[in-house]
Amino acid sequence: MKIKQLSLNQKVLSLLIISVVMAIIFSFLFIHFLYKDLYIRSIKESLIYQGEQTAAHFHYGSLNHEIKERIFWYNVISPYEVVVVDKLDELDQFFPYKINYEDLISKEDEKQLRDGKYVMKEGYVKEFQRNIVGAIFPLGNQEELIGFIYIYVPLAEIPEVFRKGIPILVIAGALFFLFLYFGIRYFLKTIFKPLREMQAFSKEVGRGNFSKRVSITSSDEIGELAMAFNKMAQSLEQEEENKKEFLANVAHELRTPLTYIGGYSQILLDEIYHSPEELKKHLHLIQKETKRMQKLINDLMELNKLEDKNFKLTKEPIVLSQLILDSLELFQTSLKQRNIKLVMHLDDELIIYGDHSRLKQVFYNVVDNAIKYSYQNSQINISSYQDGSFAIVAIQDYGIGIPANDLNRIGERFYRTDKSRSRKTGGTGLGLSIVKEIMLLHDGKMDIKSEEGKGTLLLLSFPIVE
Template sequence: MWNKRHSLSIKLWFTIISAIIISVLFAYSLSQYYYKNLYVKKIKTDLVNEATKLGEDYQGGEITEDFMKRVEWFNSKNDSEVFVVNNPRELSACLPFEIDYDTLISEEERQLLLEGHAIEKEGYEKRFEQNIVAAVIPLMDEARLEGIIYTYIPVDSITDLLRELAARWLVATFLFLIVAIFLMTKWLKKLISPIKDIERAVHRISEGDYNIKLQVESQDEIGKLALAFNEMAQSIYLEEERKKEFLENVAHELRTPLSYVMGYTQAIKDGIVKDEEEKQKYLQLISRETQRLQKLLGDLMDLAKLDSEQVVFRNLPIAFAQFIEEVIAKYEPALKEKNLRLQAELDPDPIILGDDGRIEQILHNILDNSIKYTDMGGTISLSLHQQKDECELIIRDTGRGIPEADLPHVMERFYRVNKARSRFDGGSGLGLSIVKKLVEQQKGQIYIESVAQTGTKVRIVLPTIKDDWKL
């Protein structure tokens, strides 16, 4: 019974050896069958031809002594046994008064001979007490059967030849198996070696060693497997590094506001702050840091839900231009406070299918950044245009901009252009990460272009509803 716990090399070795043995046995059996049948058939044909040529010398009438001597001479020079039978008892196929007499030919065979046909025989012949292959041809004098030429070869000679062939075949097969096993063992070792390397690498990954790379030495399936493993290991390594960095960033983000809250609270509790005005200032700082913590935890929850695809989107048709105008209206106080000019060019045609709460969250994050990083008296502009089955929303500002080196990373989690991580002029670094996730969940794309000290352009492309869409 096949053991599932056997190694792959043993299974392959067993399978290949079994296939070789089965193939050799089948080939041997097939060769024995065809060799015996073709050889015996050829012997019968040769015997018939020999007897026929001898029979051509018979001219009819009584079989002469001279003819029989010629046959005897041929018999002495030939491997087969050849003789002439002219005994009436042999040719009459058992006369009624000699019914117990065993003849060389049967009544059916005698009829065939009378019709001029040659007879081929194979099997045990009681007269010779052995298995033979024989041929019989008639010697006819008009319609009278004067005699027969009987020629045969003992089957034992064929059996001896087949035995010799079998012996040589077995020796050759044994030598072939030795060579095949030797070459197959080396080949299997080379074949299994990269698989064992992959197995060892998998164990290392399970133990936490993710920075591993296999050598790809071939382009076959095993080579492709090793290449795929390297890609998987690299992905796991990067993911683990990202998780590690994420946890470090979370710890860092939480530690600072918590330290502020604990410090200010302890100062008030210990009575260090006695002035009421100073105490109110500390309480405002505690409130501000508490709100920062609340926002940070909210962002983390959003990201976790988006990553696990637990967020349920209630997609409904939205008249995008009207929706943007409603969101802009909420920013009038903030715009007046910084004396910022707002310009809007909104195409009324685009209708998108989306979750209004999540779309508003996208707009809030981008507009918050634009207002925060644009100096007093600056300009923020919005434009919306329909483009075939998509619409494009562009939000520009004349703010501080983003350095070229930081631009590819601004949508990464916890990434801040301000490396000092100041809580007074920067957020948690999660806002744009959430925006990117939300835009992608709405089957859209987001692009950011910026020039330091000049301004930033955010371009959002979203699919729109076709004209024939109905509620």
């Protein structure tokens, strides 16, 4: 059987009820403490004091009629009931009641009295219908006992003791609970409004709607929670937009090569060609577009791997100049084909800490871009130098450059400044995105400065090994 969970509102109300019950229990215990520990204790102390003072005046002679008259007169003017007798047996005549349904004097009490010590008597008396507190004191000297005095007083009930205080407690309690009620009501309204909004909004988020926001009416923890919720919604909305843009870009990138492949494949199936050379040309185009799709998929997988939080680099100390030279060996053919001169000024003393294969991938991508977008018969300058605690690698080409409006978007997935030219060069718009991710993993950064028609300067910054 599934147990129904309480809502937050019900939990708060339950907490309020428990608090009220605990307050009532505490008040009862506190009043009981005042009654038992303070009121009764003060009565006992007063009885003992009065009894000892009275007994101190009768330590000689006998209890004559005059002395008894004085004691009886004291009985009239004092709040206590006072009984004086010559013998213990006579107490039953003046106090013929049982305390807690037991005899007034036990054998143990009698022994204690004859030893000159007083005896406290406390308990319920049926005839009075209430508790009493009393004490029996022996009268006499060290040689003999001349009598006994019994002082007792019926105890007032709790309502009687606190007759004046109870109305004050009732009024104060009523005001307190009214204040508590309106305070909790306002508190619940303040808290649950944004929470209800978040509850409703979370359902919208579950349906894929990230456009709504929770109203922030306070700066407390609930306000901070609402702010965090709005940031989360904004992040999810951005992620959703990026996802849609990513899917649209992938679809766009795949549509053209698939169209080429489908079209030329149909030509070959229908044998609509006139010579073996034309057949070979069609097959070459199909192969080219297939490689293009393979590169796109490989770049996407590579970028996804680099963005994975669990991805780890294999870092080691690397001589930066040697890494650059090793990377440039792959471009000797491309440089010759386009008659591009490569000028290098490298600092052999610079050592960085990083993943050799990944950094080689960085230089491959940036140099490949520099060659592709340079004019023929032009020049590319590559230099490395130290700037503070960073090693800087500068790659300067003198090619088509990048429009100023596009500079801020360089490094975004699939972003290309010239889509038609990128198709000719085989670019996917992911190369610099991969470079950017690898640089971040090495605590470095990539900066680009460019002027359209004059070339591009790309700067790579790496922390130096001290």
